[in-house]
Structure formats: C-alpha cells, structure tokens
Amino acid sequence: VLLHRLVGHRARIDVVEVGLVQRSELCSINGTLNLQTYSISGLSSFNAKNANSLSVTANINTDSFLVKNISNFSSIGVGMLVAGNGIQSNTIIIGTNPTNSTITLSKPVTGTYSYTDATLINLTISNNVATLITANTNGIDGCIATTGTRTFSSGVNYVFNGATVTPLPASGVLTQANNITFNANVTLNNPLTVSGNVTVGSGSQLITGNNLTLSSTSSGTAAIAQGTGSYLSGNVTVQRYVGSSQHWRMVGFPFANGSTVAATTLSGFYTSNYRAYSFNETGDDGVNYGTSSTPNSGWQQFASGNLGQYQGLLLLGGTIASTINFSGPLNIGTQNINLSKTVNGWNLISNPFASNITWSTIQAASTNVGSAVYRYNPNTTAYAAYNASTSTSSDGTQGNVIENGGSFFVQATGASPILKIQESDKTTTAASATLFDVKLPAQGNTTVFGAASASQESMIRLTVKNDNDQYGDAVVVRWGGNYAATDLFDIKYDAYDLGRLNGVDIAVVDTAGVKYSIFHGSALQAAQFERRKIKLSLTQVVEGSYTLSSQLLSPFAGNNIIYLYDSYTNVHVKLDENNPSYQFTVNTDPSSKNVNRFSLVFNNITDEKSSHSSQAYLLNNPSAGNGFYISFNKNFNTVQWQLLDVSGKSIQIGALQNVQSQEVYHVGLQKNIQGLFFIKLIGNGNALNTVKLVKQ
Numbered sequence: 001v002l003l004h005r006l007v008g009h010r011a012r013i014d015v016v017e018v019g020l021v022q023r024s025e026l027c028s029i030n031g032t033l034n035l036q037t038y039s040i041s042g043l044s045s046f047n048a049k050n051a052n053s054l055s056v057t058a059n060i061n062t063d064s065f066l067v068k069n070i071s072n073f074s075s076i077g078v079g080m081l082v083a084g085n086g087i088q089s090n091t092i093i094i095g096t097n098p099t100n101s102t103i104t105l106s107k108p109v110t111g112t113y114s115y116t117d118a119t120l121i122n123l124t125i126s127n128n129v130a131t132l133i134t135a136n137t138n139g140i141d142g143c144i145a146t147t148g149t150r151t152f153s154s155g156v157n158y159v160f161n162g163a164t165v166t167p168l169p170a171s172g173v174l175t176q177a178n179n180i181t182f183n184a185n186v187t188l189n190n191p192l193t194v195s196g197n198v199t200v201g202s203g204s205q206l207i208t209g210n211n212l213t214l215s216s217t218s219s220g221t222a223a224i225a226q227g228t229g230s231y232l233s234g235n236v237t238v239q240r241y242v243g244s245s246q247h248w249r250m251v252g253f254p255f256a257n258g259s260t261v262a263a264t265t266l267s268g269f270y271t272s273n274y275r276a277y278s279f280n281e282t283g284d285d286g287v288n289y290g291t292s293s294t295p296n297s298g299w300q301q302f303a304s305g306n307l308g309q310y311q312g313l314l315l316l317g318g319t320i321a322s323t324i325n326f327s328g329p330l331n332i333g334t335q336n337i338n339l340s341k342t343v344n345g346w347n348l349i350s351n352p353f354a355s356n357i358t359w360s361t362i363q364a365a366s367t368n369v370g371s372a373v374y375r376y377n378p379n380t381t382a383y384a385a386y387n388a389s390t391s392t393s394s395d396g397t398q399g400n401v402i403e404n405g406g407s408f409f410v411q412a413t414g415a416s417p418i419l420k421i422q423e424s425d426k427t428t429t430a431a432s433a434t435l436f437d438v439k440l441p442a443q444g445n446t447t448v449f450g451a452a453s454a455s456q457e458s459m460i461r462l463t464v465k466n467d468n469d470q471y472g473d474a475v476v477v478r479w480g481g482n483y484a485a486t487d488l489f490d491i492k493y494d495a496y497d498l499g500r501l502n503g504v505d506i507a508v509v510d511t512a513g514v515k516y517s518i519f520h521g522s523a524l525q526a527a528q529f530e531r532r533k534i535k536l537s538l539t540q541v542v543e544g545s546y547t548l549s550s551q552l553l554s555p556f557a558g559n560n561i562i563y564l565y566d567s568y569t570n571v572h573v574k575l576d577e578n579n580p581s582y583q584f585t586v587n588t589d590p591s592s593k594n595v596n597r598f599s600l601v602f603n604n605i606t607d608e609k610s611s612h613s614s615q616a617y618l619l620n621n622p623s624a625g626n627g628f629y630i631s632f633n634k635n636f637n638t639v640q641w642q643l644l645d646v647s648g649k650s651i652q653i654g655a656l657q658n659v660q661s662q663e664v665y666h667v668g669l670q671k672n673i674q675g676l677f678f679i680k681l682i683g684n685g686n687a688l689n690t691v692k693l694v695k696q
Contacts, residue, residue: 252350312407
C-alpha cells in the first residue's frame with residue numbers, strides 16, 4: 001500500500017495489508033491511523049498533531065512504528081497516542097521492537113524551532129529497555145518540549161551523538177539511567193546516577209563536572225567501558241555494595257588519586273564491628289594468610305592515612321546500610337603496577353578499573369607474575385583460586401573474570417615484577433560468582449562422574465564439610481592434559497592453598513610439603529602401570545561427622561580408576577557414580593584427626609576389595625596406650641571379644657552391645673601392654689575374622 005497525500009481530511013485510515021507507507025512529501029493525519037506492522041520513512045514532514053490517535057492493533061514484534069528522516073519536529077504533536085500490544089499507554093515509542101525500542105528525537109543542529117501549540121505532548125518513557133538517541137546541541141531539552149510533562153524511567157538507555165554541555169534536562173527530571181553512551185564531547189550539567197555501563201566512543205570525551213555516580217547494589221554495579229585516549233575527565237562518585245553482614249571481603253577502589261580513600265572516612269560508614277587491612281609483602285612471614293590462627297605478619301590494619309592507588313583491602317563489615325562510596329578521578333588507560341618481591345611475592349591489588357576485568361589477558365601481558373589469582377570468598381571463608389594457564393578454578397567461584405570493585409592476591413615470581421592492566425582487559429562478562437554477597441554459589445561443574453567427554457583432562461574436585469558447615473572447602477586435583485606439569489609446584493599450572501578462616505581446610509600436599517588448592521600433576525600412565533599416591537591434608541578438624549564429596553570435572557585418561565584411602569579406617573573407596581562421596585567421623589582419638597588421614601590412589605583394586613571383605617578392622621594400628629579402636633562392616637546385637645598373646649594365652653575378654661556398621665568403638669584394656677596380640681571376635685554367636693593388634 002502506498003500512501004501519497006492525505007491533507008486536511010478528518011478521517012479514519014486503516015492500513016491492514018502488508019506493505020510500506022513511504023515517500024510522501026507531506027503526510028498529515030487528522031483522524032485515526034491504524035497500523036499493523038508498517039513503517040513510515042522518507043517523509044519530509046509527518047504532521048500528526050491533530051490526530052486522535054495512532055493505534056497499532058497487531059501483536060507487535062518488529063517495526064511497530066518507525067519514523068525515519070523526519071526534518072520537521074511537528075512529527076511529535078498534540079495528543080499523539082501510540083497504543084498497542086506491548087506498548088505502554090500514553091507513551092511515545094519511535095523505533096523498532098517495543099520491547100527493545102530505539103527513540104531518536106533530534107531536531108536539526110542548525111536553525112530554530114518554536115513551539116506554537118498551547119498544550120504539548122506528555123512524554124513518558126517507561127520501557128526499561130528503551131534507548132533514547134539525540135544529536136541535539138541542547139541535549140534532551142533541545143529535542144523534547146520542555147513545557148510538557150516528561151517522565152524518564154531509571155532503566156532507559158541514552159546515546160548522545162552530538163557535542164553538548166547541556167545533555168540532561170535542566171529541570172532535573174532525568175536523574176537515573178541504565179546504559180549511557182557518548183559519541184561526542186559532552187559535559188554533564190546535572191547529577192546522573194548510572195546503573196549499567198558508561199561508554200565513551202573513540203575520539204570523544206566525557207567531562208563529568210563531578211555529576212556522575214556509578215551505582216552499586218546487590219543486583220549489580222555500574223561500570224566504565226573500554227575507552228581510548230583521555231576519554232574521561234573529572235571526579236566520579238563510585239558506590240560499592242559490600243553487604244551488611246559480618247563477613248570479610250576483598251574490596252578495591254578504581255581511583256587515580258592515592259588520597260581519595262581515607263581511613264577515617266571509610267570507618268565512618270560503620271557504627272561498629274569494622275576492621276580493614278592492607279597487605280605489606282615485605283612483612284610476610286609465610287604462614288596463616290587466611291586461617292583462624294595468628295594472622296600473617298604482612299597484614300597491616302588500615303586505621304589512619306590514605307589508601308595507596310592500587311592497594312586492596314580485606315574489609316570486615318559491621319553495622320552498615322550495605323553501601324559505601326567515594327568520589328575522585330578514575331584510572332583510565334594502561335596501568336603498569338609495580339609489585340613487591342622481597343619475601344614471597346604476595347601482593348594484594350585493587351582492581352584499578354570501574355569494570356570487570358579478564359585475568360588471563362592481564363597475566364599474559366604482565367612480567368614475572370604467577371598464573372593464579374586469589375580472592376577471599378566470604379561464603380566459604382577460604383581463598384578461591386583461578387589458574388589462567390589451565391582455566392581451572394579451585395572451588396568454582398573465582399573464574400577468569402575479576403569483578404568490579406574487588407581486590408585480589410597475585411604472586412610476583414621474579415625481579416622487577418609488573419602487573420599490566422589495560423583498557424582492553426575490561427569485559428562485560430559477569431564474574432562466575434560475586435564475592436561480595438553472602439549466599440551459596442554454584443560450585444563448578446555439577447556433573448558427578450558423568451559420561452566421558454572428547455577431552456580427557458583427568459580432573460576432579462573434592463569438597464569436604466562437616467554437619468555444621470554450609471559451604472565446605474574444596475581442592476582441584478588434575479593430571480596431564482597436554483600441559484608440561486610436574487608433580488611438584490609449578491607456578492604456571494598450580495595454585496597454593498592460602499588457608500581457611502572457619503571450618504575444615506582441605507589441600508593437596510606434595511613431597512616437599514607444599515599445600516595446593518589446585519594441584520596439576522604430570523600425565524597419567526595407562527591404568528596397568530599407574531600406582532601413584534596423592535596425599536591430602538585436612539586441617540582445623542573437630543569432633544563430628546564429615547562428608548567428603550567428589551565432582552568429576554573431566555574424565556580420567558588411560559582408563560584409570562581413582563580411590564580415596566582412609567588410613568584411620570584402612571578403607572579404600574572407589575570414587576565413581578555409585579560412590580561420589582564418603583562419610584567419616586572424627587572422635588576423641590587423636591589419630592582420627594591426623595592431618596594426612598586421607599590420600600588419593602590409582603587402580604588399587606586388590607586393596608579395595610580386601611578392605612571390605614573383613615567384617616571387623618582396627619583403626620590406628622599400631623598404637624600406644626591401654627586400649628584399641630575397632631569398627632565393623634555390619635550391625636550386630638552383641639560382639640564378644642578376646643585378647644590373646646602370641647602363645648594363645650587369654651589376656652582379657654569383653655563384649656560390645658548394639659554394634660552399628662562403620663561406627664568406631666574404643667575398647668579400654670586393664671593394663672598397658674606391648675607387643676603383638678590377636679583379638680578373636682564372635683558376632684551374634686558366629687565367629688568373625690581375627691584381627692592383629694600391635695601395641696607400642
């Protein structure tokens with residue numbers, strides 16, 4: 001349908017066929033224009049100021065009402081109503097797809113225009129994904145009548161394609177935005193809080209006039225996108241959501257001025273229970289980076305003075321309204337951060353940008369910096385590690401993206417270490433999990449011993465927790481996978497275990513005593529030859545019941561089978577889809593708390609079968625003292641026992657009642673004995689296996 005010229009008629013025009021309304025010198029509607037999926041384009045003037053309504057009656061998907069190349073601003077006139085399925089009532093939508101509309105309202109840059117109508121249109125932008133674009137030198141006031149009622153939703157996006165020093169309405173009706181883009185030199189003239197991304201195009205500059213605020217809530221934090229040159233000038237107020245719970249968090253600030261964050265100002269946000277620490281690499285004593293023991297000597301309380309430009313903080317939140325904020329000039333352009341390598345090379349660094357950043361590209365461009373990045377997880381109260389060389393996360397929370405507003409540990413590995421962070425390292429990709437909120441995140445691949453994939457990276461994650469521990473602690477163990485890894489610590493492939501504040505801490509321990517949160521060993525041999533043993537470390541254990549669970553992150557090469565060995569119970573458990581977890585207890589026996597109670601072994605089928613064939617077995621054997629620990633593989637009403645020496649002489653007899661499978665029972669002896677002994681057992685009247693006892 002081609003609509004040519006309709007002038008001066010008060011009529012109803014229904015366009016119901018598929019077609020295009022275009023190429024008229026003048027289109028003036030004095031009645032009602034009903035469009036289905038039509039567009040109007042190429043008109044020198046589209047005058048609808050006397051129209052009753054513009055009504056879109058169809059279910060709108062694309063091009064519901066598109067006005068292009070209009071030079072006469074009277075295209076938006078008195079009483080215009082765009083209505084239809086998916087469009088808010090009393091809302092002007094000029095663009096495509098009403099669920100993601102683009103509104104272009106720009107009068108000619110040159111020339112003048114006067115509003116002659118007594119009553120101008122009421123403009124409401126209530127669509128939270130709408131985008132308003134203008135190139136007007138007077139900004140939004142220059143393209144939307146100021147005498148009408150104007151309402152701007154906080155979720156609208158804005159694009160300024162023309163230079164202006166008055167981009168925002170003078171009346172202050174526009175104070176919040178989602179995403180905002182500047183493709184020209186723009187100076188903010190009124191306060192504006194942004195919840196999404198601020199983008200400054202190439203060759204353009206945003207002068208904030210101290211009017212820009214980057215908001216931060218539990219739902220997300222505003223960011224400054226990648227820019228070039230001197231694209232940003234002036235102070236920016238940066239909010240940082242830190243939650244109101246009593247948890248430690250690694251916090252960072254993106255300010256170029258080292259005097260921006262003062263200790264007195266930061267502490268002033270809290271009324272109680274506040275503490276903050278920076279880390280001094282030269283004071284590092286090599287222990288207790290994150291445990292409940294005496295803190296590492298490198299931690300320095302931030303109680304006075306100002307925070308350095310790139311210094312990160314470990315912050316304990318107290319009573320607070322969940323958000324803190326500071327104002328100052330932001331870091332832009334390449335940041336070459338000189339690290340310290342006097343002792344062990346640990347540096348706590350603030351994310352220097354108001355944006356998420358990508359660790360793998362940072363690490364690749366840096367000099368003498370290890371492959372792993374570490375962040376404290378307030379949920380687990382442990383450090384989460386991510387290795388860029390192998391794309392491996394220790395617990396699944398810290399991934400390749402370091403979140404906006406965070407700080408992180410890196411390790412300098414040689415002389416003159418430099419951490420290089422560039423504008424190109426910025427990313428809009430979300431972090432694997434926010435390490436500011438306190439909630440249980442998804443921990444990595446939830447497939448437990450799933451079907452084999454094309455890639456056999458031989459990788460498993462172990463998580464241990466007791467009945468009172470909501471989150472637990474995790475370690476990743478992997479082998480080979482086309483990496484030149486060894487069975488000792490490789491700065492390129494492994495990650496240290498930096499400890500846990502509360503709860504049991506699990507790690508791998510190598511033959512040199514190094515503890516790992518990510519252990520990457522050498523490639524596995526074929527199953528018939530592979531017999532290596534990987535020692536696990538469990539510290540900070542207390543009496544109680546525990547579960548050690550496994551997640552197969554990538555299948556094992558060479559048909560290898562992995563077993564968990566419990567030296568206290570002398571039990572091997574095959575970790576597979578039938579046995580993804582193992583339950584154990586810690587009791588009053590000090591040996592049950594042995595740090596190296598557990599290990600991983602390969603293909604130990606014979607030992608695994610024999611350990612389950614016996615109906616009774618001793619724990620902590622050999623042992624000293626006047627007693628022994630015993631456990632059973634089935635339930636018994638009564639178990640009678642008799643202690644014999646090597647000559648067959650009876651030393652002592654006794655009985656256990658209501659014996660439960662896998663429970664540990666302590667049997668006291670009447671006197672201390674030394675040497676080799678045998679314990680004969682009868683369960684419910686039937687002879688059980690005889691066990692050998694060695695007393696030291």
